[in-house]
Amino acid sequence: MTTDSPWLAQGEAKRQSILDAIPAKWRLADPAPPATELRDVTGSYIQQYLSEREIEITESDAVDIAAQTTTGRWSAVEVTEAFCHRAALAHQLVSCLHEIFFDAAIEDAKKLDAYFAEHKGPIGPLHGLPVSLKDQFHVKGVETTMGYVGWIGTFQGKKNDHRFRTEESELVRELRNLGAVLYCKTSVPATLMAGETVNNIIGYTWNPKNRLLSCGGSSGGEGALIALRGSPAGFGTDIGGSVRIPAGFNYLYGLRPSSGRMPYQGAANSMDGQSTILSVIGPLAPTARSLTLLFKAVLSQQPWYHDPLVLELPWRDTVVEETRSWIEQAKAGKSTLAFGIMHWDGIARVHPPIARGLRIVEQTLKRLGHKVVPWSPPSHAIAGTLGHQAFNMDGGADLKHHFSLSGESKAAQIIINDGESISMTELAALNVAKREYQKQYMDYWNSTAELTGTGRPVDGLFCPLAPHAAVIPNEYHYVGYTSFVNVLDYTSVAVPVTFADKNVDVRSADAESAEHVEWKYHADTYHGAPVGVQFVGRRLQEEKMLTLTEYLGDEITKTVGAQ
């Protein structure tokens, strides 16, 4: 630390203050063994610090917890304390939190318990459920750094702004209405534009299943925290894969809804006002039904009356019912469901664990009698270019400004280049090119109606969400598997499948000879990393995709279990 780099000290002080917010009783006396000796700190490793009761609570999913807390069987305080404890442990193991406000959470939980006692019922469908938040959401009494040292002690980098520690984002307001308990905010890469989570405050957030690897990004703290069951469910954001990547890298489900469903109003963001590809909010959780619980609960708050970018589109039960009727028909042996599978996109070869994950999915779909259609879409290279141009339209001006506030260094993993801003005429051309690509993809999707035999186009598309199962630090070179969905603005769900296995996932001769881009696959390093895939649906089809995910996720797990 030199006087030339005061940001180092500022980051260090903030890092220490996060640790200091952990009650002494929950501090680890000894650090965990190095990752080279012990990769996986989930499961029995973290359980050693918890009581049986805490394990019972924190390893229940959000649906089961809410079933207990909304009926008064579990108190909000007990549940909140259990998750605070486990989140504190998680942070000490993989460095996944930016803000800790356990005291406020326990106060809130006490009020919820009092409410329940008085009214003999819950305040809302999430009564007493702890929910974690990516560090973009403003919570009263708590600061938001979004990983920037220059934001410490400010409101989004603005000093002496009356909104500092007084604002709440719209999503936070709605979660409180619903009865959720807020207790921590999770780590992100500064700028949010990276597939790993690294910044000059908390350092690097590691993958709890394999601490040699990244937890993903940019909602990486969410992924790591939930993987360790330090949270039953949380909200991230996704502009190029930032919900799906950490979900997939941590054996979680994660939803990237189409834009216009979840309220972004009043949340911090990067490149705010860039409207070619909008960042969206989505939930992450260990079970698909937890995503449904959270997504549906937020919609019940009618966010379209509080956020001008949200569409008046309530949760559509009719779509759920129709989708379930197709599932029932399939279970009765007469499937009318059909799915596309894209094993790779013609640009970036995937590592053997991902290829195997997709084979497991294909095997599952066929076992269930669903039609599987190979996917030959308009070139994903076009989507990749469009996404790159959109993210870089300001030549990196926004992020340069925020880094300059403290003078801090920029992590190598950030995908925004130093460059020239484009002109209005170039932007218009970009927006037209994006729309034309969306139209081509839409027409292609429609065209599959001729192949499915169901009278409809495919009901969803399975494809990789990254070339690798989690990733070796600094080895995330291709985000095209997730960002094409953002260009299209489609619904997409990250679905956990299996874990990388060095004994099974050996590199094939075929892959070796491929002339396509392929990055280092180290079977040993990746061993144990979660393998997630992506399940993509059409724009705004969140109800359908969540319903199908609940069904197919369980069936994929059965396939893996039977192997």
Added chain:
Amino acid sequence: MTTDSPWLAQGEAKRQSILDAIPAKWRLADPAPPATELRDVTGSYIQQYLSEREIEITESDAVDIAAQTTTGRWSAVEVTEAFCHRAALAHQLVSCLHEIFFDAAIEDAKKLDAYFAEHKGPIGPLHGLPVSLKDQFHVKGVETTMGYVGWIGTFQGKKNDHRFRTEESELVRELRNLGAVLYCKTSVPATLMAGETVNNIIGYTWNPKNRLLSCGGSSGGEGALIALRGSPAGFGTDIGGSVRIPAGFNYLYGLRPSSGRMPYQGAANSMDGQSTILSVIGPLAPTARSLTLLFKAVLSQQPWYHDPLVLELPWRDTVVEETRSWIEQAKAGKSTLAFGIMHWDGIARVHPPIARGLRIVEQTLKRLGHKVVPWSPPSHAIAGTLGHQAFNMDGGADLKHHFSLSGESKAAQIIINDGESISMTELAALNVAKREYQKQYMDYWNSTAELTGTGRPVDGLFCPLAPHAAVIPNEYHYVGYTSFVNVLDYTSVAVPVTFADKNVDVRSADAESAEHVEWKYHADTYHGAPVGVQFVGRRLQEEKMLTLTEYLGDEITKTVGAQ
């Protein structure tokens, strides 16, 4: 005409070719008397050229016509010929057409009749209904100039483009599926960015009710044609008022839906790719129920599967039913409806006929027992600035390019300035400012729940749509009454109320003394001009607003009739 200005000859040749497309039997032997002698060419004036049967057909509204043509009582050919005839007359009276393709229309009508004969039923809900189109929609076999001389003989200004005369816009494809007959395209101001309709091809489109005045713009040809009943209904587009202005100026209803409902895919546009304020498609017609017919019919084609910007939001009958139940309660003397009224926006004083129009509306609402709430919104000056910045973001580059194709002159009425393009950072700030304004307006709207006594905020807002009833050429100086709706992306319907009356609409002493902007009111010149107002609803509430408009439009007419 000089060799320096070949565009004059090109425009003249195109103008003549439009007239030449009118069959000899439908050409007027004598021109109409000058406007100074005869302002109004609607009604009995145009009727003199038509048979009783033609008058019966062309003065039926779209709903009545469709009731006849979808049941085989009227043939598509007879209806089409009647409208072709009347459209030909309309064009000769006020210069409202850019393209005439009557022969193709009659061929299409013959096929529809044959279809009906064979299948004993209609091809769709618009079977045999002629529908006019603003000259932005591509129709096979027909060119699209959008008022630019430089587009003559090209595809959107591109020479030797294979799409020239071969493309059809998505809306056109859907209208054909629905059974509509397409027969003409209507005049626009080149650039579409004007409240009057003037270009170097057809010259100036006049207001049929008062030919001293403008028909409005930019969907001015639609307004004029439908006012003369040369079309029962048509589609325009609206980025700053371009559907509502010509509707209001021509005693018509016109809907500006929120963005994302009607398919713009494959239509020509100005400043395509400018995505801060999107132009939207909306219908114009003499009756409110005709708007509903067209809007609902297009949605039945599921445009969200064919246009990436359309939302998966089918026509919502449940909203119609709920709205109707409120109307029924009101009719039973227990109104639970409440409306805002904004008599002026604090920026531009309105002329006496418009002020009277709003008093008629207020009187109607009170007579019906509805709560009327005064409107004190966030400053509309902010909306005006945001709209101006959005429309001018490219410094006029797009329109300069298209004018330069022929070297033609730019009309004075066009609201885009020659200026500098803004930067990406400025654009981002503009997009954020727009969203913040939308949020403020939304919060204000919500806040009216405390004033209505209905438990809901106001169900709609009545306000001016322009400071004047139609407009004296070159006197349209303030589009803020319509453009604030585009900034907000709200649903808005132009509603006809009455006609300017020089004996009633005298300038008040109060208005004289006002220090606010006010433009010349010539009671005599404006005499007879239609007075329309605007009925604004929240974003994406088209079903509710159309249902309320059908009800309130009739009641407003009753109020006027009783005076």
